[in-house]
Amino acid sequence: MHILWSHNATCLLQFITSKAKENEAMLDAAYTDEEKANILDCFNKCSETELMFTKQLNKVKASAVVSYRSKYGNFDNLSTVLKVPGIGILGLQKLCSTLKDKNALAVQKLKHLSAVETVRCYPNLAKSECKAVDSIISLELQADRLSWVKMNRDLEVEQWRQSVLFDKPYPRFDHVIYLNQVQDFVSSLPSCSLYTLENKQLRVPSLKVVPLIVNLKCLETMLITVLNNDVSDAKKHRVHLIKPTMISRYFNLLVGGERVSGQHVVRDILLGQSEIVTDVVIPAKLRDSYFRHESFEQERLSSCLLQAIAFLKLIVCKNDQTD
Numbered sequence: 606m607h608i609l610w611s612h613n614a615t616c617l618l619q620f621i622t623s624k625a626k627e628n629e630a631m632l633d634a635a636y637t638d639e640e641k642a643n644i645l646d647c648f649n650k651c652s653e654t655e656l657m658f659t660k661q662l663n664k665v666k667a668s669a670v671v672s673y674r675s676k677y678g679n680f681d682n683l684s685t686v687l688k689v690p691g692i693g694i695l696g697l698q699k700l701c702s703t704l705k706d707k708n709a710l711a712v713q714k715l716k717h718l719s720a721v722e723t724v725r726c727y728p729n730l731a732k733s734e735c736k737a738v739d740s741i742i743s744l745e746l747q748a749d750r751l752s753w754v755k756m757n758r759d760l761e762v763e764q765w766r767q768s769v770l771f772d773k774p775y776p777r778f779d780h781v782i783y784l785n786q787v788q789d790f791v792s793s794l795p796s797c798s799l800y801t802l803e804n805k806q807l808r809v810p811s812l813k814v815v816p817l818i819v820n821l822k823c824l825e826t827m828l829i830t831v832l833n834n835d836v837s838d839a840k841k842h843r844v845h846l847i848k849p850t851m852i853s854r855y856f857n858l859l860v861g862g863e864r865v866s867g868q869h870v871v872r873d874i875l876l877g878q879s880e881i882v883t884d885v886v887i888p889a890k891l892r893d894s895y896f897r898h899e900s901f902e903q904e905r906l907s908s909c910l911l912q913a914i915a916f917l918k919l920i921v922c923k924n925d926q927t928d
Contacts, residue, residue: 632683640705649679650709661700743913752905756913761886804846871907
């Protein structure tokens with residue numbers, strides 16, 4: 606019995622080995638060296654969401670590719686990809702046919718461009734209005750402070766700053782004090798064409814935080830109202846809200862459905878190491894000031910900067926180009 610089992614195991618191993626060699630030869634013969642380089646570049650560099658963007662991998666298989674890569678290192682050849690659980694020869698061939706003309710950077714850019722078609726702000730900006738936009742100020746509202754970035758349509762950062770509204774993070778609500786602080790803040794802002802804010806949906810983990818959230822929403826309402834003080838005369842809004850998911854998807858900040866910090870993206874932009882955002886201009890003085898800030902202050906400025914870049918690229922410049 607033992608001899609029979611050993612013989613069967615040997616035969617099975619020989620069959621698997623010969624099949625693997627057959628698959629390897631098939632894959633090598635199907636693509637040129639340049640195409641194989643493109644395909645491997647995608648498997649070795651693309652994130653889970655970018656692999657899913659190819660439409661050939663679902664979330665489970667894309668996650669398995671990334672996990673295998675993290676555990677065993679980069680893929681050396683196409684047949685190695687077949688070791689990933691759930692990846693078969695037919696599925697791999699379909700995926701290779703999709704990726705053979707694209708490297709990882711091309712897939713990343715295509716994924717970003719695909720988000721353009723579904724991007725909206727509220728209220729919506731008409732194409733004619735986009736032409737008139739020469740600069741924007743993106744705002745990040747916290748319970749005790751407001752951070753902002755001014756950027757022109759050439760993607761040059763002109764100013765950024767944090768303005769402390771209150772001397773403690775959660776002041777007791779007083780509509781007079783709140784409104785005075787908001788008015789003082791707005792009067793200190795430089796001129797621009799319009800303002801942007803993320804339309805955040807705040808979570809309520811417990812009833813204890815409800816008053817804090819209500820206060821924050823009151824502060825936000827006052828800010829929007831004061832910034833739109835001439836809406837009746839101008840016949841148009843100057844404050845436009847954007848969904849946080851627009852920024853998260855554009856900069857690939859979603860992990861497990863949750864948004865993560867964008868500081869690493871901003872750091873790459875500041876150091877000129879970003880492969881996706883290569884056309885943003887940040888003066889040396891502002892770059893130096895960013896690195897002098899505390900981490901939580903960098904987080905607020907990062908949110909503002911990414912918000913401004915996404916709004917200009919995905920809404921203003923996109924509509925202007927398609928007019």
